[in-house]
Amino acid sequence: MAEAFSLKDHLFNAEKVAYLGDLFAGAWDGFDRDGFVADVMVELLPLELKQRQQLIARVLGAKLPADLQHSYDIIAAALPAPCDPTLSDDDFGDFIFAPIGDFIAERGLEAPQTSLPMLAEVTTRFSMEFAIRPFLNKWEDQVIAAMEGWVTSDHYHLRRLVSEGTRPRLPWGQKVAMDPLRPLPFLDQLHSDPTRYVTRSVANHLNDLAALHPAEMMDRLEVWDGQAAQQPKEREWLTKHALRNLIKAGDPRAMALLGFRADAPVxxxxxxxxxxxxxxxxxxxxxxxxxxxxxxxxxxxxxxxxxxxxxxxxxxxxxxxxxxxxxxxxxxxxxxxxxxxxxxxxxxxxxxxxxxxxxxxxxxxxxxxxxx
Missing domain, CATH: 2.60.40.10 (Immunoglobulins)
Structure with missing residues (x-):
């Protein structure tokens, strides 16, 4: 019988850990590559996926300098080329870089002026929506100010981070205390994005918002429909995906937005x-x-x-x-x-x-x- 697929073994394994170690060793002569791999692998296999990510972050932090800016310089030098910015979807990056986000959120939370640009750099290799949320809770205004620049970035991973990182109910993500309506001006810009990777995040963001502020969420969809800034088929897809939970609940206004009359004589x-x-x-x-x-x-x-x-x-x-x-x-x-x-x-x-x-x-x- 074929062995069952294991996501944790696919994402975090000896080969991936060695790859990450090689990147850091190539960026800094002082990095103990063999010690990093050994310290991770001695604990890795019994752990679940999230625990493996946290382990790699902890061991990585122990091998990097105590000086935060020095560590960030090493991370920047270690990172491979960004994900292809010309693609529109299906380029999620490499999960082995997720522990770097954990490291930044743990070590750099008190330094948003340097940590936020570092997260922006890393997210073009793998999305940092989980790592950005502790910063949103501690430095909301600074993060929103940074996102005002990210929302028009040439790289769609960074544009997506603006939507995904501020989702009101991000699965497995830290809860954020921010007013869930505050990111709506960002979504006004992102709903017409040419990449499905971004518009899918916008739709999921709106679906989260529907549980908290359904009227305001549907108001936005109606405004966007009137603006016609997005391609019709993509706007139709986004609207349907955003309304999915309200549709399941039989919400009459949501039904009407998709062209279905609640009072149809059926x-x-x-x-x-x-x-x-x-x-x-x-x-x-x-x-x-x-x-x-x-x-x-x-x-x-x-x-x-x-x-x-x-x-x-x-x-x-x-x-x-x-x-x-x-x-x-x-x-x-x-x-x-x-x-x-x-x-x-x-x-x-x-x-x-x-x-x-x-x-x-x-x-x-x-x-x-x-x-x-």
């Missing part, structure tokens, strides 16, 4: 077969939609899971984006697999039910019994 039915259905098989959902007029529809189904103790779980799933033609029923089918070994949740035998959601409105529901 009726619907949904069935689930077989009943009962066994774990590790599939339940087939069949939906029939009818309308007296031709209308676009965004069709989702909401699956409610049985939980021990009378509790329930809820997940929204996409079914179809389509048009219901006037007087002509639209029939949709989906086999939903009920995996017993899913990594994110556990199925429990018992009553389950499914709601049919069309343009944000629940039109019908059905149920089935899940058995072991």
């Amino acid at each position: 009726t619907g039915q949904i069935t689930a077969t077989p009943d009962p259905v066994k774990i590790d098989t599939a339940v087939t959902l069949e939906v029939t939609l009818s309308s007296p007029e031709t209308v676009p529809v965004l069709v989702d189904y909401v699956l409610h899971f049985h939980r021990p103790g009378g509790k329930t779980g809820r997940r929204v799933h996409k079914l179809k984006q389509a048009k219901v033609q006037a007087g002509k029923p639209l029939v949709l089918k989906k086999a939903h697999k009920l995996k017993g070994n899913a990594s994110t949740f556990t199925l429990h035998p018992g009553p389950h039910w499914v709601e049919l959601q069309v343009n944000g409105r629940i039109l019908a529901e059905t149920g089935f019994e899940l058995i072991a």
Whole structure:
């Protein structure tokens, strides 16, 4: 049997550690390359991904000079050429440089005047959105001032850092105390960026903001749509991606921004077969939609899971984006697999039910019994 892919082993391994050691040894004669590799590798293998990153940062810090500016000069000399600035996506850089961000955030937090330019330099090799957040919390005004220059940088990694680093709810990132509306002027500039790497970050940023300030977030989308500064297809993609959680929640205004009427005259039915259905098989959902007029529809189904103790779980799933033609029923089918070994949740035998959601409105529901 093939060995399972290990992300931590792919990103942080002996070869990568030696590569980083070689870069620093080539930049500074005083760098103990062999000691660096040995000190990292003696502890690395049992550790998880984040712990490996922190270990490399700690050992690197022990091998660099105590003088911060001297260390930064060495880092600048050790870095390879930046990621290709002419690309538009799929050039994420090398994860082995992530520990340098940890080092800067740990050793250089009290010196934003030198640390922020260093982070800007490193981020063109690998994104520093996690490392910038401690600086945002301690030196918010200084970071915002630096970002006013970065937002127009020729390098799309640095432009992306402005959006990604200020996200209100960056996954695995340190929480920031800044007003989540403060970065919006940056997004006004970045939403029309020619690179998907940047616009994807803008969309994710807006999706974060939707949980905190949905009205202001959708106000911005409407303004951008009126400005038409972005290519139509990219603007449509960004809008849809930014609204994804509000769409799952059936928000009427979000639906309208994508061209779906919450008051569309659609009726619907949904069935689930077989009943009962066994774990590790599939339940087939069949939906029939009818309308007296031709209308676009965004069709989702909401699956409610049985939980021990009378509790329930809820997940929204996409079914179809389509048009219901006037007087002509639209029939949709989906086999939903009920995996017993899913990594994110556990199925429990018992009553389950499914709601049919069309343009944000629940039109019908059905149920089935899940058995072991």
